[in-house]
Amino acid sequence: MSDTVKNLNEMMGKLKDVGELFKFGERMVPVVENFISFMSDFIPIIEEVNGSIEETRSKIPEASKQINNVTNATELAITEVLDVVDKINDEIHNIDDCLSDMIASRHSVEELVEQLSTEIKGNAKAEEILQEMLNKIDVSLELEMMKNRLKNIITSTDQITMSLQVQDITAQQLAAVNHLIISVQHKLSSLLAVFNLADEETFAKDNLDMPGTHFDANASYNKSTNDQDLVDSVISGEKASQDDIDKLFS
Amino acid sequence: MSRKFLIVDDSNTMRRIVVNTLKSLGYNEYVEAEDGKVALEKLNADSAINFVITDWNMPVMTGLELTKAIRANERTKELPILMVTTRGVKEDIVQALQARVSNYVVKPFTPQILKEKIDLVLSN
Ligand SMILES: [Mg+2]
Numbered sequence: 001m002s003d004t005v006k007n008l009n010e011m012m013g014k015l016k017d018v019g020e021l022f023k024f025g026e027r028m029v030p031v032v033e034n035f036i037s038f039m040s041d042f043i044p045i046i047e048e049v050n051g052s053i054e055e056t057r058s059k060i061p062e063a064s065k066q067i068n069n070v071t072n073a074t075e076l077a078i079t080e081v082l083d084v085v086d087k088i089n090d091e092i093h094n095i096d097d098c099l100s101d102m103i104a105s106r107h108s109v110e111e112l113v114e115q116l117s118t119e120i121k122g123n124a125k126a127e128e129i130l131q132e133m134l135n136k137i138d139v140s141l142e143l144e145m146m147k148n149r150l151k152n153i154i155t156s157t158d159q160i161t162m163s164l165q166v167q168d169i170t171a172q173q174l175a176a177v178n179h180l181i182i183s184v185q186h187k188l189s190s191l192l193a194v195f196n197l198a199d200e201e202t203f204a205k206d207n208l209d210m211p212g213t214h215f216d217a218n219a220s221y222n223k224s225t226n227d228q229d230l231v232d233s234v235i236s237g238e239k240a241s242q243d244d245i246d247k248l249f250s
Numbered sequence: 251m252s253r254k255f256l257i258v259d260d261s262n263t264m265r266r267i268v269v270n271t272l273k274s275l276g277y278n279e280y281v282e283a284e285d286g287k288v289a290l291e292k293l294n295a296d297s298a299i300n301f302v303i304t305d306w307n308m309p310v311m312t313g314l315e316l317t318k319a320i321r322a323n324e325r326t327k328e329l330p331i332l333m334v335t336t337r338g339v340k341e342d343i344v345q346a347l348q349a350r351v352s353n354y355v356v357k358p359f360t361p362q363i364l365k366e367k368i369d370l371v372l373s374n
């Protein structure tokens with residue numbers, strides 16, 4: 001076979017390849033068209049996502065401010081309740097002092113009555129009147145009862161004081177939420193910088209300062225004594241092991 | 251012996267509640283601090299303080315750091331320290347004991363618990 005025929009054969013092979021390529025191209029056209037159509041639908045979605053991220057991010061400072069407002073308002077209200085509890089406790093102590101004075105003066109009256117009954121011994125009528133008078137003015141039982149009722153009121157105000165500790169617990173929970181949403185704001189700013197191909201600092205400049213983590217995110221209002229029981233058992237366990245160590249060195 | 255308490259808590263409400271409880275127990279002498287750093291300053295300025303009641307979670311300086319600082323100081327190392335905190339898990343309690351708190355109370359507490367623990371610390 002001459003070189004010319006060989007070259008022609010080779011060229012025919014290449015032309016076949018080109019033909020195949022065109023056929024493949026034809027098949028690819030609808031795929032590319034679909035892809036372009038998909039992209040043109042997708043861009044507005046991305047823009048929408050971008051807009052909603054920006055909107056969420058811009059609302060965070062207000063949400064954070066509101067959380068702080070709740071904490072401050074609760075603290076103020078609880079301080080007012082504590083003021084009232086203080087006044088009630090002061091009044092209770094005043095009343096308790098008065099009752100103690102009344103009980104003391106009742107004892108001195110009893111002593112005088114004792115003396116008087118010696119003086120009037122033998123005078124049956126006078127003794128009868130004195131006894132009746134004593135029965136009528138005897139309020140010792142009522143005084144004791146009033147003292148007990150005051151104790152009950154003090155127990156109730158103690159319970160109020162215990163319940164008001166919820167403020168410290170909710171304040172810590174809110175501080176944890178605040179910390180979380182501010183960190184979300186910082187993350188969204190970084191994300192927006194990627195989407196908008198803009199400087200991250202532009203987005204970060206209105207970020208809230210990251211608050212400290214001086215809260216117990218797990219703080220819970222639990223009036224059962226389980227937590228304190230655990231503390232006491234850990235303390236006695238630790239103490240026992242410390243005692244064992246001390247013994248070894250003694 | 252007269253008792254002068256240092257009450258350390260970043261919550262105004264909690265400081266107020268502890269003060270009220272102490273008053274109801276007959277203890278009327280106290281100073282307050284809103285974090286561990288202020289507490290140390292007050293402790294250094296007032297040698298009459300002989301009992302510390304401290305919260306754990308506070309800004310600037312925590313109650314645990316305060317405890318370590320008090321124990322590291324020759325003048326204050328034997329001071330009774332009662333930790334009063336919301337943290338009630340075993341790891342926290344052990345950590346506080348290792349820092350040598352004298353006792354530990356979980357919030358919310360009753361006045362009776364606080365009294366019990368103060369008495370216990372003072373009797374040791
Ligand atoms: Mg605190």
